Amino acid sequence: MAFTPKKQAFNAKINAVTLGTGDRSIVIGGENVLPFYTFDAPIDNKPRIAVEISDKGLEGCVSEGIKAFYAGCDSVVDMAVKAQSMEGASAICLHFESADPNGENKSVEDCVALAKAVADAVEMPILVMGCKNIEKDAQIFNAVSDALQGKNILVLSAREENYKNVGASAGLAYNQKVGAESAVDINLAKQLNVLLSQLGVPDASVCMNVGSSAAGYGFEYLSSTLDRVKAAALAQSDKQLQMPIVTPVSPETWGVKESMSPEEESPEWGPLDERGIEMEVCTASACLVGGSNLVIMRHPAAVATISKFIDSLM
Amino acid sequence: MALKGLDIFKLTPKKNCKECGSPTCMAFAMKVAQGSVSIDKCPHMSAEALATLSESTAPLMKTITVGAGANEHKLGGETVLFRHEKTLVNRNLYAVTLCSCMDDAEVDQKIAEIRKVDYERIGEREYVEFLFLNYAGNGADKYVALVNKAMAADRALVLNCADAEVAKAALDVCKAGKPILNGANKDNLDAMNAVATAAGVTLGVTGANVSEIYDNIKALEGKGNKNLIVDCTGKDAKETFANAVLVRRGNLKDQDRTLGYPSIVNLAKIAEGDLHMQTALAAAFTLRYGSIIVMENMTYAEALALYGLRQNIFTDPQKPMKVEPGIYALNGADENSVCSLTVDFALTYFLVSGEYERSKCPVNLLITDASGMSVLTAWAAGKFSAGTIKKFFDEADIENKIKSRTLIIPGKVAVMKGEIEAKLPGWNVVVGPMEAVQLVKFIKDFSA
Ligand code: SF4
Numbered sequence: 001m002a003f004t005p006k007k008q009a010f011n012a013k014i015n016a017v018t019l020g021t022g023d024r025s026i027v028i029g030g031e032n033v034l035p036f037y038t039f040d041a042p043i044d045n046k047p048r049i050a051v052e053i054s055d056k057g058l059e060g061c062v063s064e065g066i067k068a069f070y071a072g073c074d075s076v077v078d079m080a081v082k083a084q085s086m087e088g089a090s091a092i093c094l095h096f097e098s099a100d101p102n103g104e105n106k107s108v109e110d111c112v113a114l115a116k117a118v119a120d121a122v123e124m125p126i127l128v129m130g131c132k133n134i135e136k137d138a139q140i141f142n143a144v145s146d147a148l149q150g151k152n153i154l155v156l157s158a159r160e161e162n163y164k165n166v167g168a169s170a171g172l173a174y175n176q177k178v179g180a181e182s183a184v185d186i187n188l189a190k191q192l193n194v195l196l197s198q199l200g201v202p203d204a205s206v207c208m209n210v211g212s213s214a215a216g217y218g219f220e221y222l223s224s225t226l227d228r229v230k231a232a233a234l235a236q237s238d239k240q241l242q243m244p245i246v247t248p249v250s251p252e253t254w255g256v257k258e259s260m261s262p263e264e265e266s267p268e269w270g271p272l273d274e275r276g277i278e279m280e281v282c283t284a285s286a287c288l289v290g291g292s293n294l295v296i297m298r299h300p301a302a303v304a305t306i307s308k309f310i311d312s313l314m
Numbered sequence: 315m316a317l318k319g320l321d322i323f324k325l326t327p328k329k330n331c332k333e334c335g336s337p338t339c340m341a342f343a344m345k346v347a348q349g350s351v352s353i354d355k356c357p358h359m360s361a362e363a364l365a366t367l368s369e370s371t372a373p374l375m376k377t378i379t380v381g382a383g384a385n386e387h388k389l390g391g392e393t394v395l396f397r398h399e400k401t402l403v404n405r406n407l408y409a410v411t412l413c414s415c416m417d418d419a420e421v422d423q424k425i426a427e428i429r430k431v432d433y434e435r436i437g438e439r440e441y442v443e444f445l446f447l448n449y450a451g452n453g454a455d456k457y458v459a460l461v462n463k464a465m466a467a468d469r470a471l472v473l474n475c476a477d478a479e480v481a482k483a484a485l486d487v488c489k490a491g492k493p494i495l496n497g498a499n500k501d502n503l504d505a506m507n508a509v510a511t512a513a514g515v516t517l518g519v520t521g522a523n524v525s526e527i528y529d530n531i532k533a534l535e536g537k538g539n540k541n542l543i544v545d546c547t548g549k550d551a552k553e554t555f556a557n558a559v560l561v562r563r564g565n566l567k568d569q570d571r572t573l574g575y576p577s578i579v580n581l582a583k584i585a586e587g588d589l590h591m592q593t594a595l596a597a598a599f600t601l602r603y604g605s606i607i608v609m610e611n612m613t614y615a616e617a618l619a620l621y622g623l624r625q626n627i628f629t630d631p632q633k634p635m636k637v638e639p640g641i642y643a644l645n646g647a648d649e650n651s652v653c654s655l656t657v658d659f660a661l662t663y664f665l666v667s668g669e670y671e672r673s674k675c676p677v678n679l680l681i682t683d684a685s686g687m688s689v690l691t692a693w694a695a696g697k698f699s700a701g702t703i704k705k706f707f708d709e710a711d712i713e714n715k716i717k718s719r720t721l722i723i724p725g726k727v728a729v730m731k732g733e734i735e736a737k738l739p740g741w742n743v744v745v746g747p748m749e750a751v752q753l754v755k756f757i758k759d760f761s762a
Binding site (some may be wrong): 004034039091102220224255256268289302 | 398430588590592598616627661755
């Protein structure tokens, strides 16, 4: 008798979450199989890519390829509009790096003004990433969620320390989507989802960021967390882990020396841009195969490659 | 697959002689199936029956050894599908393609490029382990000439050649190096099997889909060849990914030993000419079941990313990665530069050194032996204390090697400041930040 491989579609599935509104809105999640296991059952919603734009514009950008792509842009708003034309892009991720009180400490009002200007200019769904300062992030998310009501944005992220604040404003009062961030630990990821749901935030409004790291930099923790979360969500039908996963890739990969060290310092490594692209591509691919439903990336060549990679496996 | 009582019964002599202590062969077989009695209690079992039974208790996935000498590699032998379930045993290896269609100069140049990427990352040599030699159908002479050149490159070889005659000619020159002969399919199975077994090398087998792959493996096993590797490469990325997952899952989850062989995935074929796409796919197959990943090139840029990923994925979850204790002079630090102390846990080292490198400030990063634990874990376990730090300073001869007397310690162990000062008289101990990400600002302010 001919060998027929066993199928492994699950009864449980990942929540389908919609981001943005109108023609350009996207749905992530919804699958009842492991990532890219289309041979088990069809996957309706392919994983997506959001393009990260810093509120600092190109300041501090070391990549010639990224600079070239945004050549001619006079503002962050221009960049966001331009990013929509990036091959493979489905969303814009506005990163408020300069809001950090230990850095430039950009005011909440300025952040809101920029978010509004970007939202007025782009049609793609908007993700808002904070500066990692717990209090400041809560203030920004609160104010931006209010200002962008009706845009169905995703705020990144609510953490254990500020989930009440962020969940109540972004998730409840302003009806946006909330990213729940934990650090490579399935139990913490689950706990935060439980807390958000106790707060009243509907499951369908929550995405998870279960941690992020660059390939070669403790990526095993992230990889195993992704594997375990998907196994719990699908094989064990754990409702508290069925939220789609959003992973910031570029903030990690563009911070390691493989992507930042100038060519003069290690000539044998070759051009910086190429190293940055490969780090981003390699890390994003590994995240997607582990179970990220959306990855946040920067370089146009890396975005195009990962988009093609996704399509080739769907 | 564990044998059932009835299967074992079929293997018994059916004498019902009771010598095993059971009333009938059937009763005996049932007990063996439960594991309550060992099969050797029956003195009348035939050698073949015992072989079949020992087969059923063998590991699900075979470990295949290929290459010779310094280029010997182990493939397969995995017991789990995901690293958190236990640990992954044999990391995936990389091959880069050469072709009999290339002229000598091209081949030489490509081999030189391949050899350039060869470095160490946390105690592991990172390089291209295999040369993958494509036969372009242009005659045995050309192919043998390519094999001869490749043999001089000091790498293990994969002969990708579905023409048994040509493969035989190639193996005549290189079989001592235990190459893999890849290219068996349903049309050339017997001929390829004869050539591979005569040369004593691993045979790579493929098929149009998983069912055909399965049948081909069955046929080869039927001829007594269990020295195999499965070429999972399909017509595109999607099919290749499906093959790799279905073969490994069928083996380890559904416990079918016929699928218990390592795999080859040929990205040079399914993403020809697109190096970035090959990197994306290589990362995917690092996680999902590629044993030998075949690339068109391995540039330094690809290597830095892919080997870093591989090293992470194939670490033993029970055994942390460590770096060598010692003085790491960063950003051109000399004996007068400030010292910063941390533990030998590889991730800590990478984060701390990465942040310091970003700061561009010269720092002597002192890595002390803490059994590969993170700062707080090591401190709690007594592996990172004033005593161990003093011992490290003595062994590494820090006092004489470095003139600076400023020592930054991790903010998480600020409590140790006093004890360290007591053990290291003359040193100015400074408490650093809690997290590595704060180091850039800290050291810039400190150096200003
Ligand atoms: S000793 Fe062997 S042959 Fe005799 S009864 Fe037991 S199983 Fe059957």
